[in-house]
Structures are given as structure tokens and as C-alpha cells.
Amino acid sequence: FxxxxxxxxxxxxxxxxxxxxxxxxxxxxxxxxxxxxxxxxxxxxxxxxxxxxxxxxxxxxxxxxxxxxxxxxxxxxxxxxxxxxxxxxxxxxxxxxxxxxxxxxxxxxxxxxxxxxxxxxxxxxxxxxxxxxxxxxxxxxxxxxxxxxxxxxxxxxxxxxxxxxxxxxxxxxxxxxxxxxxxxxxxxxxxxxxxxxxxxxxxxxxxxxxxxxxxxxxxxxxxxxxxxxxxxxxxxxxxxxxxxxxxxxxxxxxxxxxxxxxxxxxxxxxxxxxxxxxxxxxxxxxxxxVPPGTVLPDLHLEYHQDGKTFGRQLGTYALLVAVPGERELGTTVDVAITDHGYRSVTGVPYPLDVNAASMDELTAVPGINRNTAGDIVVGRPYDSVADVDAVDPGIVDLGAYAV
Ligand code: SF4
Structure with missing residues (x-):
């Protein structure tokens, strides 16, 4: 008890x-x-x-x-x-x-x-x-x-x-x-x-x-x-x-x-x-x-630093994950991994909502630069991820990350 x-x-x-x-x-x-x-x-x-x-x-x-x-x-x-x-x-x-x-x-x-x-x-x-x-x-x-x-x-x-x-x-x-x-x-x-x-x-x-x-x-x-x-x-x-x-x-x-x-x-x-x-x-x-696209459920958000939120899953030797933006601490989010450093990784909330994702979240996805992210934001709203492809076909690889 x-x-x-x-x-x-x-x-x-x-x-x-x-x-x-x-x-x-x-x-x-x-x-x-x-x-x-x-x-x-x-x-x-x-x-x-x-x-x-x-x-x-x-x-x-x-x-x-x-x-x-x-x-x-x-x-x-x-x-x-x-x-x-x-x-x-x-x-x-x-x-x-x-x-x-x-x-x-x-x-x-x-x-x-x-x-x-x-x-x-x-x-x-x-x-x-x-x-x-x-x-x-x-x-x-x-x-x-x-x-x-x-x-x-x-x-x-x-x-x-x-x-x-x-x-x-x-x-x-x-x-x-x-x-x-x-x-x-x-x-x-x-x-x-x-x-x-x-x-x-x-x-x-x-x-x-x-x-x-x-x-x-x-x-x-x-x-x-x-x-x-x-x-x-x-x-x-x-x-x-x-x-x-x-x-x-x-x-x-x-x-x-x-x-x-x-x-x-x-x-x-x-x-x-x-x-x-x-x-x-x-x-x-x-x-x-942890290749890009790997999903880590139940990431617990622990602290803010440099405009990012850092969190870990519970468990043995949990990876430290940096998520763009300052999210509410003490909450839990599923993330998809986008990149890695020496001992930590970067991820975006999973699944990413293409109609609500921030510029920082979009540019964290492999293959999306600031210009493409800007085009995605301007083209909102979308009915599906497939519609985002129309913005910049061939460059956007959102399928593994977004809904
Ligand atoms: S380090 Fe050696 S002695 Fe210690 S628990 Fe492992 S096997 Fe046993």
C-alpha cells in the first residue's frame, strides 16, 4: 500500500x-x-x-x-x-x-x-x-x-x-x-x-x-x-x-x-x-x-533545456530523449525517433498531427527542412498525411511519423 x-x-x-x-x-x-x-x-x-x-x-x-x-x-x-x-x-x-x-x-x-x-x-x-x-x-x-x-x-x-x-x-x-x-x-x-x-x-x-x-x-x-x-x-x-x-x-x-x-x-x-x-x-x-522511425511509448517528460523537453521511459537504462519545444512536465507522451547523438536521441510526439505540429517538430523529421516545413504549415489543413505529399512530393517522409 x-x-x-x-x-x-x-x-x-x-x-x-x-x-x-x-x-x-x-x-x-x-x-x-x-x-x-x-x-x-x-x-x-x-x-x-x-x-x-x-x-x-x-x-x-x-x-x-x-x-x-x-x-x-x-x-x-x-x-x-x-x-x-x-x-x-x-x-x-x-x-x-x-x-x-x-x-x-x-x-x-x-x-x-x-x-x-x-x-x-x-x-x-x-x-x-x-x-x-x-x-x-x-x-x-x-x-x-x-x-x-x-x-x-x-x-x-x-x-x-x-x-x-x-x-x-x-x-x-x-x-x-x-x-x-x-x-x-x-x-x-x-x-x-x-x-x-x-x-x-x-x-x-x-x-x-x-x-x-x-x-x-x-x-x-x-x-x-x-x-x-x-x-x-x-x-x-x-x-x-x-x-x-x-x-x-x-x-x-x-x-x-x-x-x-x-x-x-x-x-x-x-x-x-x-x-x-x-x-x-x-x-x-x-x-x-534506435533507427529513425522507432516508436518509444510512455516517455515521461522530466525537464526543459535549450527550448526542448527531455524525458525517458521507465525501465532499464532508459534512453534520454529530447523533444522539440517546452511541453508540460510530469506528463507522458509517445514519441517517434528522428535522430540521435552520442548517448541521447531526438524524437517528435507520435503520431504527429500534421495540422497542429510546430515548425520545430516538423523540421526534426528527417527530410524536412525549414522551407518545406513552412510550405506544410501554409498548406493546412490536410485531410490525410498523403495530402501533405502534394506540398513537396519526394522530400516529405512523414508516413512513419504522422497522421
Ligand atoms: S561479478 Fe562474478 S561474483 Fe559477482 S555476481 Fe557476477 S559472476 Fe558472480
Whole structure:
């Protein structure tokens, strides 16, 4: 009941449900093993919690803080797709109107060790989650020396294979058809969202976590990491986001002895490398994951800056979206993406009303310059988007954005 007293209730509130504690592995910097081997909550316990929250008006959920969602309900290491089906299916049953269902972490070593069961488990997740979901992979370092010295679990090659698997099983978009699905024509494609089959974010994509300052780190470590990310990009694969951070030395972990010394020594190289990854990988990757025309529902408008309104969806690693004009804060709007920067995107309200859209909104649409936008405004009113074509045939590509 306490959720009802939250100032963001009901529309801008996401509830995180814990599914497990502990981990079967022992990476040098991590505090999770301090909770011991994994213990899982039973599906009916989590489902019951969603049911109660849903009855109180909550529509956004995240299955959070687990070491590995694939291990849920299993022996600690091997996937148990049936337990995931019970968990996700149960949640969908008690909260059929939910707007967000995302997860937190997935361990790539599970995919390496149990490829077929993992594929099945990923399919279960992608059938039940909502678009834009991210499976954060703790690669931590692509450098074999750092991997060895810190008990890291997967090599760069193994992590690359795990990235392929999640792309194949979860990288489809609602509304995809075999013809429009990139990559392998036989890959799983999702059902259409119904009458509104405009492209959405992919259902489930990997995220990559990289940690710097670990024992054994050397100048080549940065090259190994960049090479790994470049290979992912060059193979045409999608990553939802890349998280690069410097290690924090927590008491009780092996890294507590080494401390933050290495991170401090490599600070300059770290900053330059981070910038390079933003420019050479993040930027083109965003275009691949969120091409113009992608629709993001339920964007919550948070603040104004430079004549624009910025907002985000609820969910894991939500994209920051800039919308032209100063719209009312605290409200929600669906947007269609028109362009992207390094870590944020631009979008216009979706569907755009061609009889009411502002000049700034019209010029944000790819292919419309100020002259064309001016002609569109002068030619109002229109009975349909097709009539706008008469204004400037061939230039206006409003179909994906407007009604
Ligand atoms: S980093 Fe992940 S796999 Fe390693 S000990 Fe922590 S939770 Fe387990």
C-alpha cells in the first residue's frame, strides 16, 4: 500500500523485485559472493508481489539485482527455462496491463556452458518482457591477463558468442516480419503489436559492463576492450548499452587489497579511451538500435533545456530523449525517433498531427527542412498525411511519423 504514497505514483513509478541473492562464482571485485551461493525466491512469491503492486496501480516492473537471470530457479548455474516460464508467465497473468517488465543481469558464462538451455530461457524472457530490455553482461575485461588474475569467467570470444545468442533469440522487435528482420532470415521474429505495428526497440539486447583498475591491468587492456567492442559492431550485432567504470575496492573482496591504485594510475588513459568508445562504438550503435522511425511509448517528460523537453521511459537504462519545444512536465507522451547523438536521441510526439505540429517538430523529421516545413504549415489543413505529399512530393517522409 505504501506505493500509493509515492509522489510518482502511479504513472512514473517502477518497482524492482528481487529474484535471488548470492552467486556461484567468485570474481575478485564483487560483493555478491558475500551473500553465499545463490538462493532464489519461489515464482509464486515474486508473482504474488507483482499482483499486490498491480492492484495498487503499479504498471512498471523490473526483476532486479540478480547475479544471473538465466540461473533463476535452477541449481545455481544451469538455466531452468520452466522456472522462468512460471515466473514470467505468472507475472503476465496477474498484471496483463503492465507497461514495463525488464531485468537486470545475465551471466554470459551460463550461455557458454549451457547454450541450448540458455537459448530456450532467453526465448521465454523475450516472449514475456517489454521492448528495450537489457541483459547486462559482466565481461569486465577482454584482456586475458586481467581475466586470469581476477577469476573472471568468460573470454572475449565466449562473450562475443553470448552476444550473438542474445541478439538471435531476443533481438527482434514487435512488429518485425521475416522480411524486415535484419541478420539471419531464420531468426526468431516477434508477433506484430496489432494494428500499430510501427517499429519498437528490440525486445532483449545485451549490455556490456567493463571495469577498469583491476589487478593486472596494462596499456594493452584498453586495446583488447576496444577490439572486442569493434568486433561486436563489425559483425552487425546490437548492444543496448556499454557501461565502462572504474573499480571500487569493497571490503571483503580480493580487490580490497589492491584498492583503487591502478585505477588512479591509469586515469588519463581511461578518460581518453572512454571518449573514444563513445564516439566510435556508442554513437553508430545507437543508430542501429534506435533507427529513425522507432516508436518509444510512455516517455515521461522530466525537464526543459535549450527550448526542448527531455524525458525517458521507465525501465532499464532508459534512453534520454529530447523533444522539440517546452511541453508540460510530469506528463507522458509517445514519441517517434528522428535522430540521435552520442548517448541521447531526438524524437517528435507520435503520431504527429500534421495540422497542429510546430515548425520545430516538423523540421526534426528527417527530410524536412525549414522551407518545406513552412510550405506544410501554409498548406493546412490536410485531410490525410498523403495530402501533405502534394506540398513537396519526394522530400516529405512523414508516413512513419504522422497522421
Ligand atoms: S561479478 Fe557476477 S559472476 Fe562474478 S561474483 Fe559477482 S555476481 Fe558472480
Amino acid at each position: 505504501v506505493v500509493e504514497q509515492h509522489p510518482n505514483h502511479p504513472d512514473y513509478l517502477i518497482c524492482e523485485l528481487e529474484t535471488s541473492r548470492g552467486c556461484a562464482y567468485r570474481c575478485s571485485f564483487c560483493t555478491e559472493p558475500l551473500y553465499g551461493d545463490p538462493a532464489f525466491r519461489a515464482p509464486d512469491s515474486v508473482v504474488g508481489e507483482v499482483d499486490a503492486l498491480s492492484d495498487r496501480g503499479v504498471a512498471h516492473f523490473r526483476l532486479g539485482r540478480q547475479a544471473d537471470i538465466l540461473a533463476y530457479g535452477g541449481d545455481g548455474e544451469a538455466p531452468n527455462p520452466d522456472a522462468l516460464r512460471e515466473l514470467y508467465g505468472g507475472i503476465r497473468e496477474v498484471a496483463p496491463e503492465l507497461r514495463t517488465l525488464h531485468l537486470d543481469n545475465m551471466n554470459p558464462v551460463t550461455i557458454t556452458d549451457y547454450p541450448e538451455a540458455s537459448r530456450e530461457a532467453i526465448r521465454v524472457i523475450a516472449e514475456h518482457n517489454t521492448p528495450g530490455d537489457t541483459a547486462a553482461f559482466g565481461l569486465e575485461s577482454a584482456d586475458p591477463v586481467v581475466q586470469e588474475e581476477n577469476n573472471l569467467l568468460v573470454t572475449a570470444e565466449e562473450c562475443l558468442e553470448a552476444v550473438r545468442v542474445v541478439n538471435e533469440e531476443g533481438g527482434w522487435r514487435p512488429g518485425d516480419t521475416p522480411e524486415t528482420t535484419p541478420g539471419d532470415p531464420d531468426r526468431v521474429t516477434g508477433p506484430s503489436t496489432g494494428p500499430d505495428a510501427s517499429p519498437r526497440l528490440p525486445k532483449l539486447l545485451p549490455g556490456i559492463n567493463l571495469v577498469h583498475g583491476l589487478t593486472g591491468e596494462r596499456p594493452e587492456t584498453y586495446e583488447h576492450n576496444k577490439r572486442f567492442l569493434q568486433t561486436v559492431y563489425d559483425e552487425g550485432l546490437m548492444l543496448r548499452r556499454i557501461n565502462i567504470r572504474q573499480v571500487m575496492a569493497f571490503a571483503g573482496t580480493e580487490m580490497a587489497e589492491t584498492g583503487a591504485e591502478i585505477a588512479q594510475e591509469h586515469k588519463d588513459q581511461f578518460q581518453a579511451y572512454k571518449r573514444e568508445v563513445r564516439e566510435t562504438i556508442d554513437n553508430p550503435m545507437l543508430d542501429r538500435v
